[in-house]
Amino acid sequence: MKVLGLETSCDETGVAVYDGRRGLLADAVYSQVEIHAAYGGVVPELASRDHVRKLVPLVEQTLATADMQLSDLDGVAYTAGPGLAGALLVGAGFARSLAWGLSIPALGVHHMEGHLLAPMLDSDPPEMPFLALLVSGGHTLLVHVSALGVYDILGESVDDAAGEAFDKVAKMLGLGYPGGPAVEALANTCDTSRFTFPRPMTDRPGLDFSFSGLKTAVMTALAGLPEGEDVAAEVARGFSDAVVDTFIIKCRRALKATGLKRLVVAGGVSANMALRGGLERLVGELDCRVYFPPLRFATDNGAMIAYAGHCRLAAGEQDGEGYRVRPRWPISELRSPQ
Ligand code: KG4
Numbered sequence: 001m002k003v004l005g006l007e008t009s010c011d012e013t014g015v016a017v018y019d020g021r022r023g024l025l026a027d028a029v030y031s032q033v034e035i036h037a038a039y040g041g042v043v044p045e046l047a048s049r050d051h052v053r054k055l056v057p058l059v060e061q062t063l064a065t066a067d068m069q070l071s072d073l074d075g076v077a078y079t080a081g082p083g084l085a086g087a088l089l090v091g092a093g094f095a096r097s098l099a100w101g102l103s104i105p106a107l108g109v110h111h112m113e114g115h116l117l118a119p120m121l122d123s124d125p126p127e128m129p130f131l132a133l134l135v136s137g138g139h140t141l142l143v144h145v146s147a148l149g150v151y152d153i154l155g156e157s158v159d160d161a162a163g164e165a166f167d168k169v170a171k172m173l174g175l176g177y178p179g180g181p182a183v184e185a186l187a188n189t190c191d192t193s194r195f196t197f198p199r200p201m202t203d204r205p206g207l208d209f210s211f212s213g214l215k216t217a218v219m220t221a222l223a224g225l226p227e228g229e230d231v232a233a234e235v236a237r238g239f240s241d242a243v244v245d246t247f248i249i250k251c252r253r254a255l256k257a258t259g260l261k262r263l264v265v266a267g268g269v270s271a272n273m274a275l276r277g278g279l280e281r282l283v284g285e286l287d288c289r290v291y292f293p294p295l296r297f298a299t300d301n302g303a304m305i306a307y308a309g310h311c312r313l314a315a316g317e318q319d320g321e322g323y324r325v326r327p328r329w330p331i332s333e334l335r336s337p338q
């Protein structure tokens, strides 16, 4: 079964074709970063309008790369949520119409399930069950994954998501948008930091996260400095160390509590090399294994939506003739395919 996957939940237009027999046939991502950079964050209406402009050419390009025609497709999967309502509607409307025109099934996919399954696109994918740490711009979740659609939320952020914290700290440091890669690059320019920021919610039991106080700690540290002192790199290092340590502590706790031997880390922040390194060390200690998506599928992309859509469409799941997007959609509401 060949599934076209469309991702338009935020500021990347992602398109891919996944084939159950041959794997990923082609994928293309267009990032809107330049459009939003001037505003220091994503402007929803500009995002929707640009998805309208880019979706059709990207679909044509992806099909050409895969050496396929529209008529070769067996299904269309699109991100139905969570995300920006207008941006989601562009992908959903296009996907539903295309599927209707081709008389093939369509399916709205959960964006975070896409991230969660992205490590399956690697050459050595994890088997279920596993513990998943999902770290994106909008969500931070620890999930016990028993099977496709059987997700038990063990912990989540009570305020900011990890990626959001990276983006906000980047802004405080005068770095551009998106902040994560910029903070990582700056942190890499120094080995140590005079700043020891809090490891939030690690001093009490539980698997929830909070990043808002950490962000405030960074702001307070910056405000207390004498003018003219350039400590941005040390702040970036101290902040990154605090985030990585926090994830190491919570993942250690969750792996021990569940007895799971496999850890999957996905979502935009999983592109962070310090986080990857820290979690590699942790699983070495615990005799477990960690799996990450291929780097280009850590941040938003169409391949993860094509793959997640394929898993469910191939199991017989499909939408009716209408469509609806869910800007807010808890992953715990997902079920295994009927
Ligand atoms: O998964 P994603 O592409 O989009 C959402 O679903 O939100 O994640 C985007 C987030 C942004 O907050 C971005 O700053 C962060 O992931 N990010 C990073 C890195 N690359 C992207 N954070 C830390 N280090 C990185 N290398």
Ligand code: ZN
Residues within 6 Å of the ligand: 111, 115, 136, 137, 267, 268, 299, 300
């Ligand atoms: Zn995402």
